[in-house]
Amino acid sequence: MIKEVQEQIAYYNARSQEYDEWFYRIGRYDRGLEQNQRWFDEVDILKSALQNIGKVNSILELACGTGIWTQELLKLGARITAIDAFAEMIAINKKKLNDTKIFDYQQVDLFSWQPTTQYDLVFFSFWLSHVSPAQVDEFLTKVYRAVRPDGKVFIIDSCFDATSTAKDHFFENEKAIYQRRKLNNGQEYQIYKIYYQPNVLLDKLTQVGFQASVKQTNNYFIYAEGMKL
Incomplete structure (x- = not known):
């Protein structure tokens, strides 16, 4: 495994207990009432777009993390398989x-993950941006x-x-592929972003076969929906 991927894995492993602070705008991520509200308004756009998919039977969530989006998927799917490294x-x-x-939690390294089952919906958030350019098409x-x-x-990303x-x-x-990230204790890591x-x-x-559409919110998020024909 290349050094950059190893360091990224170490970062997210160490960050697990403070990950939600980023999403919920707590501590170092608190940008004040106005900017925080802008963030949550745009999160609501994402949630609405996801819910517009409607009810499905089976969902696979890749890089499920602390459950921020798993709880939204529970509104859609009868069965959820949640994978994280x-x-x-x-x-x-x-x-x-x-x-x-x-239905099933699986601890799987997504860089070596191979699908063995097909699902009505595959979902992942804030993960694709951490896949190296050399690996993203695969x-x-x-x-x-x-x-x-x-x-x-x-x-979602x-x-x-x-x-x-x-x-x-x-x-x-914004064209760089690496970022330096800090934890609350000041420890720093370099990750793909x-x-x-x-x-x-x-x-x-489109190249891999999806019929897709991609949208952005005003400030923070890009999101895509694709159908396999």
Whole structure:
């Protein structure tokens, strides 16, 4: 495994107990009432777009993390398979949700993951941007294989905005593929972080076979929906 991937894995393993602070705008991520509200308003756009998919039977969530989006998927799916590389993330997810609709938790390294089942919906959030450019096409091909015919993929990720991250993170180049990240204890890591433009993400999804659409919110998020015909 290449050094950059190893360091990224170490970062997210160490970050598991403080991951929710980012999403819920707590501590170093608190940008004040106005900017926080802008963030949550745009989150609501994502939630609405996801719920518009409607009820499905089976869902695969890749990089399920602490359950922030797993709890939204519970409103859609009869059965959910939730995959993450980190036991700590899965433990938080289980404790937070404790729902029998979650058919199966699997601790799997997504860089070596191979689909063995097809699902009505494959979902992942804030993960594609952490896949190296050299691996992203292969990863999306595997996602395509995991979606049943007439099934869908739904992807959420980040737009480049300085206020989306911690106040002690400083990012100036949205075309760079690496970022330095700090934990609350000050420890630093270098990770992959690729900011996709809508046309680029659309092209990648189309190339692997999806009929797709890609949208952005005003500031923080990019999201895509694709159907496997």
